[in-house]
Amino acid sequence: MLLVDANRCCGCGICTTICPQGLELKVENGYARIINERADCMNEAMRACPQNAIAEIKEKLVFAIGTDDDKTIKANDHVGMANFFQILEYSDGELLFKEKRTNPKYNEDETRTHGDPGKAKATASALRGVDVLVGKRFGPNIIRLKNQFVCVIVREKEIPGIMDIIKNNIGSILVEKNKKDGKERSGIVLK
């Protein structure tokens, strides 16, 4: 499956000029959008993109969104203080709900000390198998958490809106996930 990474696309229109059968510029935001990934001219358009914004996505990714109410993201404190995590799986352009996990540290934590290494460890153990942790706010523990997860910060509050943001930015998330050769991961802010 092909995707245009909205964080990289600058809306230059080179790809849509080369391959109008496969891509168009979105009226609402000016980014390119794939309309037919099997178009003959698609490879040429991918090679010509100055931002390397058109990428093939083959991987499955598991996401965790911190929430207290299953409708909105945890907003009044750090993601590690959420009551629950919604676990979602991304594959072939779809992002689907898989399960809900309780955050055990939330109940055990009496001190609520931000940046406590034990808290980061507890969050990590509750999120086994997760690739990407999504929160509105991260505390000092982001330094530890980003070793294990791609840490994504979103400004949107409602979980369905956050799911759309994730799907539009899978390319950027994969770039962070696949960083190699000792390159340190960064937290990503997505709008």
Ligand code: SF4
């Ligand atoms: S060529 Fe690349 S940067 Fe330019 S509009 Fe197309 S996808 Fe976006």
